[in-house]
Structures are given as C-alpha cells and as structure tokens.
Amino acid sequence: MSGSSQPNTANVKGPSQTASGASSTRGNRHKQRQKKQRFVQIGNIALSVIKGNIIQQTTDVLVNSAVPDLDLSKGRASKALVDAAGTSIQSECTNQYPSGINCKTVAITGPGNLHCKAIFHVTLPRWKAQGDEKNIDFIVRNCLEEASKQKFTSMSFPALGTGFLKYPPRTVIASMFQTVEDFTKKTPNSTVKVVNCIVYTEDDGTYKEFQEEAIAKATSKGLKEIDMVNQNSLDAKIGSISVNITVGSIITEKADVIVNSCPSDMRLDTRPGLSKVMYDAAGNGLKTEIDKNYPNGIKVGDLAVTGGHSLHCKKLYHGCLTSFFAKRESGMLPETVLENFVTKCLDEANKYSVKSIVFPALGTGFLKFPPKTAASNVIKAIRDFQTNNAQSSVKTVKIVIFGGTNDWTSIEQAYVSELNSTGQGQGATACAAPASQTIPGRGTRAYLAHRYQEEPRPPPYWTHFKSNQTIKDWNTSQKGSHCKVTSVDTKTYQSIAKAFKSTGGSTIVKIERIENILLYEKYIQECQRTFRKAYVTQLCTPLQNVKKSSGPGLTLKYLDQEMTKHLHEEINELYLFHGTKVNAVDVIIQQGLDSRLASSGLLGTGVYTAETASKSAGYTDQNKNGESKMFLMRVCLGDIFITTQMTKFRRPPCMKCYDETCIKHPELFDSVVAEFGSRREFVVYDRVKCYPEYIITYK
Numbered sequence: 001m002s003g004s005s006q007p008n009t010a011n012v013k014g015p016s017q018t019a020s021g022a023s024s025t026r027g028n029r030h031k032q033r034q035k036k037q038r039f040v041q042i043g044n045i046a047l048s049v050i051k052g053n054i055i056q057q058t059t060d061v062l063v064n065s066a067v068p069d070l071d072l073s074k075g076r077a078s079k080a081l082v083d084a085a086g087t088s089i090q091s092e093c094t095n096q097y098p099s100g101i102n103c104k105t106v107a108i109t110g111p112g113n114l115h116c117k118a119i120f121h122v123t124l125p126r127w128k129a130q131g132d133e134k135n136i137d138f139i140v141r142n143c144l145e146e147a148s149k150q151k152f153t154s155m156s157f158p159a160l161g162t163g164f165l166k167y168p169p170r171t172v173i174a175s176m177f178q179t180v181e182d183f184t185k186k187t188p189n190s191t192v193k194v195v196n197c198i199v200y201t202e203d204d205g206t207y208k209e210f211q212e213e214a215i216a217k218a219t220s221k222g223l224k225e226i227d228m229v230n231q232n233s234l235d236a237k238i239g240s241i242s243v244n245i246t247v248g249s250i251i252t253e254k255a256d257v258i259v260n261s262c263p264s265d266m267r268l269d270t271r272p273g274l275s276k277v278m279y280d281a282a283g284n285g286l287k288t289e290i291d292k293n294y295p296n297g298i299k300v301g302d303l304a305v306t307g308g309h310s311l312h313c314k315k316l317y318h319g320c321l322t323s324f325f326a327k328r329e330s331g332m333l334p335e336t337v338l339e340n341f342v343t344k345c346l347d348e349a350n351k352y353s354v355k356s357i358v359f360p361a362l363g364t365g366f367l368k369f370p371p372k373t374a375a376s377n378v379i380k381a382i383r384d385f386q387t388n389n390a391q392s393s394v395k396t397v398k399i400v401i402f403g404g405t406n407d408w409t410s411i412e413q414a415y416v417s418e419l420n421s422t423g424q425g426q427g428a429t430a431c432a433a434p435a436s437q438t439i440p441g442r443g444t445r446a447y448l449a450h451r452y453q454e455e456p457r458p459p460p461y462w463t464h465f466k467s468n469q470t471i472k473d474w475n476t477s478q479k480g481s482h483c484k485v486t487s488v489d490t491k492t493y494q495s496i497a498k499a500f501k502s503t504g505g506s507t508i509v510k511i512e513r514i515e516n517i518l519l520y521e522k523y524i525q526e527c528q529r530t531f532r533k534a535y536v537t538q539l540c541t542p543l544q545n546v547k548k549s550s551g552p553g554l555t556l557k558y559l560d561q562e563m564t565k566h567l568h569e570e571i572n573e574l575y576l577f578h579g580t581k582v583n584a585v586d587v588i589i590q591q592g593l594d595s596r597l598a599s600s601g602l603l604g605t606g607v608y609t610a611e612t613a614s615k616s617a618g619y620t621d622q623n624k625n626g627e628s629k630m631f632l633m634r635v636c637l638g639d640i641f642i643t644t645q646m647t648k649f650r651r652p653p654c655m656k657c658y659d660e661t662c663i664k665h666p667e668l669f670d671s672v673v674a675e676f677g678s679r680r681e682f683v684v685y686d687r688v689k690c691y692p693e694y695i696i697t698y699k
Contacts, residue, residue: 038225040218043184046229047177047195048406049210050156054198055084059154059406060117061147063139065161066093068123069100070107077158085112085119088441093121103135106142113445113539117152127166136160136167136175144183147192153409154194162206169209173197177217193229193409229403233412236419238379239386242396245415247403250274251281254312255356255398259345261367263663264320265297266290266304271664273366274402283310300329301337303344313358317345321362323666324369325533327686335377338363342381349394350385356396361411365402367666368536371414379418443570448535451568456524458517459566461492465517471524474517483516483590485695495560496632499575500696502558504614509627509697516691519592523634523691530571530638530670537667540572540639548642548675554611572637572671576609576682578692579616579630582623585695588631593687603672604649606683607690609633615679632694635684638670645676651685 039046054062054077064081067074070093072082082089092109100123101107107121122139125132139160147155157176161167180195197214199207215225234245250258260278263271268279268286279286286309297320298304304318319341322334329337342362349357362378363369382397401411440446457467458474464484465474475482488496493511500508534540544552553574556564567573580588593607601608610616613630620628641652652669654662662668670689674681684690 038227039229040214040223040225041229042177042181042221042223044188044190045180045184045192045195047180047197047214049173049197049199049207049214051199051201051207053201054156054158055081055114057156057196057198057406058115059156059194059196060152060410061120061143061155062111062114062116062118063120063122063143063155063157063160065158066101066107066121066123068102070094070097070121075164077163081114081119085114086441086443088112088444089119104138104142106139106146108146111445113443115445116156118150120146120155122160124161124165124167127161127168132167133171133175136172137179140176140179141183144180144190144192144195145187148187148190151191151413153191153413154196154406155192156196156198159197159199159203159206159210162203169206170213173210173213174217177214181221191413193412194406196406227404229408231403233401234416234419238383238397239390240392241382241386241394243379243382243419244396244398245401245412245419246398247401247408247412249277249402249404250358250360250400251277251311253358253398253400255358255396256313256354257315257317257345257349257357258308258311258313259317259319259357259359259362261321261360261362262304262318263297264300265663266294266318266320267297271366274360278311278316281311282308282316285309286316301332301341301344303341303348305348315354317348317357319345321367323367324363324373324536325529326666327529334363334367335369335373338369338374339377339381342378343385346382346385346389346392346394346397350389350392353393355393356398357394358398358400361399361401361415364407364411370536371407371411372417375411375414375418379415443539445535445539448531448539448570451570452528452531452535456521456528458515458520461566462513462515464515471517471521475521478517482518483514485512485514485589488513488694491560491562495558495563496694496696498560499555499558499632500577500613500630500698503554503577503612504617505630505696505698506617507699509699511697512695514589514692514695516589516592520691522592522688523636526686526688527568527571527573527636530636531568533638533667534571539570540637542569543572543574543637543640543673546640546642546673548644549640549673550675550680567634568636572640574611574635574637574682575693576611576633576635577613577616577630578607578609578633578690579619579628581619581621582627582629585629588692589695592692593690595685595687600648601681601683602646603643603674603681603683604647604685606649606672606685607687609635609682609684609690610679611682612679615681626699627697628699630696630698631692632696633690634693635682635690636670637673637682637684638689639667641669641672642675643672646674649683649685 039048066078072078072090089109089112097107109119120143124135160172162169199210230248232246236243262268262275268275289306294304300320300322306316308314308316321338322329324334326334363374364371401408440450455470457470458465460467463486488511496511497508555575595606616630622628652672653660654665655667655669656665672683
C-alpha cells in the first residue's frame with residue numbers, strides 16, 4: 001500500500017547544474033518511479049498510502065485542509081496549493097462560501113492550474129482527546145459522497161490533521177480505512193475507485209506510521225497488498241464485435257493477437273512502459289526477430305508483425321505513435337495517427353482470419369493523450385471497421401487498461417463514457433462536463449484548452465485580413481495575394497520605435513506590418529500545439545523564472561500594452577528583433593524565415609532573434625540609399641532551455657534528461673536561450689515557431 005508520487009517536471013535548468021540542483025531532482029524522480037505503487041482493495045475502492053506532494057497528484061479530486069474562513073494564505077499546505085493552482089481558487093472560495101465551512105461541510109472549487117478536475121476544501125478542529133477521530137470520518141465520508149455524486153473516480157487526501165492540529169497518524173489512517181470500508185458497503189456502485197492518502201515527502205515518521213497501521217488494518221480484515229488492480233469494467237457490442245474493457249496487465253492476456261506501442265527504432269528495451277514490459281515478457285526471441293526483420297525500425301503509423309514468443313498470443317502487432325503534442329505527421333494530427341493505426345491492426349487481423357485481438361489503452365501513458373481523446377479515436381476506429389467489414393473474422397476486441405497506477409480510473413471512465421454515449425455499452429455511465437461558453441481566466445489550464453481548441457482568427461489589429469473571419473475562411477475565400485504589407489497606425493509606430501531606439505536602434509525611415517495569412521496560419525497552429533502541450537504536461541515556466549535567466553524579455557519593457565496584450569504569455573510568446581540582409585527581405589515576407597538556408601550560429605542552425613535592436617543590427621547590411629532592414633518577430637518560445645555555454649544544437653534538448661538525441665521521453669524544450677556574452681540570443685529550431693510581423697526600415 002506504499003508508493004511514491006511522480007511529480008511534474010521541475011522548472012527548466014541548465015546542463016551545468018550541480019548535484020544539489022536539478023541533478024538531485026532527476027535522481028529522486030528516477031528512484032520514485034522504480035517503486036511500484038501498492039494498493040489494498042476495499043470493496044470497490046483501491047486505497048493507497050503515498051509519499052509525495054498532493055499538488056502534484058493527477059487524481060480527479062484533490063482534498064485541501066484549510067482554515068474555517070477559507071483564507072488559503074493561512075497554513076503551509078493551503079498556501080502551497082493556491083500558489084500552484086492560481087488565485088482563481090481563492091476567489092471561488094471567497095465568492096461561493098462567504099461564511100466559510102466547518103468539519104461537516106465541503107467547499108468545492110475548480111482545479112485552477114492543477115492536474116485534477118476539482119479541489120475539495122475541508123477544515124478540521126484541533127485534536128483534543130480520543131473520540132475526535134469522528135472529525136476524520138465526517139470529512140472523508142462527505143468527500144466520498146460528494147465525489148460519487150459528481151461522478152469522479154479518484155481522490156487524493158492529505159495526511160489530515162497530522163501536523164499543526166496534532167492528530168495521531170495511526171488514528172487518522174485507521175479512521176480513513178474504516179470510513180472507506182463503510183462507504184463501499186453502503187455505496188457499492190459508487191464511481192469512486194481510487195483513494196490515495198498523500199503523506200508529505202519529507203515527513204518520514206508520519207509515512208511510516210501510516211503505512212504500518214494501514215497494513216495492520218488490512219491484515220486484520222483478511223486483505224492483502226496488491227500492485228495491480230484487476231477488474232472487468234464493461235462489456236459492449238459494436239455490430240458483431242464484442243468489445244471488453246478490462247483493468248489489469250496486458251502481458252497476462254490470452255488472444256490471437258496482442259498489440260504493442262513502440263519507439264520507431266523498435267528497440268523495445270530502451271523506453272519505459274509498455275514496450276519494455278512486452279520485451280521482458282516475450283523473451284530474447286522477440287529481439288532476435290526484430291533485429292532480423294526490422295533492422296531499420298518502422299515509420300510513425302506503420303505496423304510491424306512478429307511472433308508472440310513467450311506471450312500468450314500467436315502474433316504481436318507493433319506500431320509507432322506520436323505524442324499528443326507532437327507535430328503533424330504527414331499532415332495528420334497525433335489522434336488521427338492513432339485512429340489509423342488501430343484500423344491497420346484490425347485490417348491485418350481480418351486479412352489473416354484472426355478472431356481475437358487485445359489492445360493496450362494506446363496513447364494514454366508515455367504519449368500523454370487525454371483519456372477522452374484516446375478512447376474516442378480507438379472506439380471510432382473499431383466502429384468504422386465494423387461498418388466497412390460486416391463479415392469480419394474479428395469477433396472479440398479487448399482493451400486492457402494498466403491497473404498499476406492511479407490513472408486507470410480516468411481512462412476506464414473515458415472508455416465507458418465513449419461506449420455508453422452511443423448506446424453500445426452495458427455498465428456505469430460517465431459524466432462529461434458541459435462546454436464553457438466564456439473564455440476562461442488567463443493562465444489557467446482551462447484557458448490553455450480553450451486556446452488549443454478554438455478556431456483561430458487573424459489578430460484584431462490587422463487591417464486587410466480582418467478578424468471578422470477565421471483564418472480558414474480567409475484562406476479558402478481569398479482570391480488575390482495571401483500577403484499584404486501595410487502601414488501601421490501612429491500608436492503602433494510609436495510603440496515599436498520606442499523599443500527599437502531604447503535597445504540601440506538608430507534613425508527609423510518607416511515601419512510596416514506584414515499580413516501574410518498563410519504564414520500566420522502555420523505560426524498560430526504551432527502556438528496551438530504548444531498550448532496543447534502545456535495543457536497536457538505543465539504550464540510553461542515564464543522566461544524570467546527559468547533558472548539562470550537574466551529576466552523577462554526586454555522588448556516587453558518598451559512596447560505599448562496595446563501590442564503586448566495580444567501575446568500569449570502562457571506559452572512564452574515574445575516580440576523579438578531579427579536583422580537580415582536587404583536582398584532577403586522580400587523572400588522572408590512571402591515565405592518566412594528558413595534556417596535551412598542560414599549558416600550555423602553559436603547554438604547550431606536555427607532562427608536567431610534578440611531582445612535588443614543593437615544585437616540584431618550586427619546581421620544587417622545596407623541598400624544603395626544607406627537603409628537597413630530589421631524584423632520585429634512574434635516568437636513562440638514555449639518551454640525554454642537556458643545554456644551558459646556555446647553548444648551546436650540540432651534541436652532543443654529533452655526536458656527530462658537534457659540529452660539532445662533522447663528517444664526515451666517525448667517532451668523536448670521548444671527553444672534555447674543563450675545567457676552568455678553581453679546580450680542574450682533566442683533560438684528556435686523550427687521556422688513555424690516565429691512570424692515576421694513588422695519590418696523596420698532604418699538608417
């Protein structure tokens with residue numbers, strides 16, 4: 001019943017950090033991931049004690065212990081939570097619960113920036129004497145009932161009352177255990193399937209007492225610790241195909257075909273997760289066959305077939321998918337690649353008269369797909385296959401959700417909801433939140449989702465391609481040139497002139513805006529991909545907060561707020577200067593910047609920009625009139641890697657191991673900033689991460 005949390009990636013750190021900084025963080029994270037989470041199955045609920053930080057948990061609900069008046073600045077845990085979640089949480093508490101709460105009531109707010117669906121705020125009186133454990137019972141029972149009412153599937157409680165309030169740790173976990181047991185007996189059909197008790201990482205004494213008491217309590221009830229939840233979740237029919245959703249381990253399944261998600265080089269032992277588990281279970285024969293038949297690996301979306309070897313199947317189908325926030329592959333979004341791969345598996349199975357096939361919950365682990373998105377595309381592929389192949393040999397499709405982590409509940413809920421939404425499943429239904437009708441608050445995860453999902457329009461200050469139409473509408477209706485160079489209004493001119501001259505620029509001749517609707521579409525799509533990445537992983541660390549950063553972008557200091565308010569600070573979008581040769585200007589206006597045509601700089605071959613005009617001026621020349629050209633670019637820096645030494649990068653490094661050629665993790669930094677020399681430079685290695693919006697002509 002022990003375990004450890006898997007915290008989100010820490011703030012960006014440079015490669016030269018000592019062991020007391022990022023290196024120790026990475027080491028601790030590695031150790032934590034090696035230790036499997038353990039559960040005790042109490043009725044329909046898996047209970048676990050975990051050492052970690054509650055604000056880093058990904059369960060549907062996080063429980064916060066607060067003071068009665070819900071001032072979240074009081075108390076270490078509440079303050080840490082509101083710092084991470086954002087001030088919107090305090091506003092919700094103040095507005096919705098002006099009279100505060102007591103130990104028998106629960107205040108519910110949104111998640112803010114945290115990776116949960118809701119935060120339940122509770123309060124406890126100080127421990128006085130034996131019998132006060134009833135307060136723990138009130139809180140846990142009320143939270144379970146409310147979570148079940150709202151169709152949530154998983155919850156994380158802190159070690160309630162064990163700090164300043166002086167509740168004995170053994171009494172707290174014993175009371176929680178008993179309350180969970182009573183709840184499962186009273187409410188056997190509750191949607192709540194996972195309950196975690198999170199003991200703060202540094203509190204070893206409390207963790208030990210919680211663990212010992214929980215094990216003793218479980219033993220007295222005849223319950224044993226398990227490291228894998230196993231349960232049949234749903235049986236459904238899609239035409240003639242029986243679809244079964246199961247929680248457990250795929251390597252124990254018996255079927256004609258088992259499906260595996262793998263890296264493109266097909267080195268199954270190099271990436272943690274499903275591929276490594278398959279590799280270990282199948283035996284050395286699988287590696288020998290792959291080395292012989294697929295020495296060069298496979299392309300994204302392709303299907304490779306091998307024998308089942310030591311697994312309980314005749315064949316293994318291997319496929320390489322892309323992470324949810326990856327770029328389009330051959331013009332296809334990652335979810336389309338996923339759907340097409342499932343279709344390929346079913347077509348291959350039908351071709352060779354396969355009757356049963358087992359899929360893992362493709363995309364939901366290492367590749368970071370939101371469960372709802374993954375489930376929707378997998379079920380759609382099965383449904384479309386059945387429609388097009390009514391006499392198919394495939395009669396049974398099983399989807400196995402890994403039961404060794406907390407995440408199985410949200411994945412199970414997504415599949416159950418997807419099948420029930422079409423009337424094809426028999427089981428518990430899942431509740432989807434209604435779509436928001438208003439733009440969420442800036443900086444929240446809801447805002448990131450909104451920006452990713454919206455249909456983008458041109459900026460509202462553009463004068464030719466106006467924002468009254470979407471970009472797609474403009475690109476399908478535009479009959480003339482896709483690019484217009486226009487003059488700017490007086491306020492914009494003065495704003496840019498101030499930033500230019502204040503950072504070392506000289507006499508300005510004119511400033512023009514470039515409205516290239518095709519080029520801007522590519523740029524805004526990249527911004528949306530970065531919003532998508534930030535939503536799935538974590539908010540981008542602001543430039544000024546990245547370790548070793550010398551501060552925010554200097555251009556922001558001088559540009560007018562009417563300009564900067566249109567930037568997306570959530571993905572570190574900045575205005576930056578780029579100097580160029582006069583004869584390259586027209587090509588850049590039409591086609592954008594292309595690092596493939598540039599020579600390698602101090603940080604490799606990429607698009608270089610600067611926050612000072614004087615730095616960018618060093619890369620310009622003059623025409624016969626003595627005039628030079630400089631662009632003011634919109635640049636999407638996203639997750640920033642800061643280096644203090646010259647390194648010839650070909651792409652930004654991995655966010656977890658800092659290796660430029662890493663294939664073990666999907667998350668890469670988006671940009672590199674050079675913090676050496678007198679003036680820093682900003683580099684992106686993909687041309688779509690920048691848009692040349694203004695051209696400054698100067699002497």
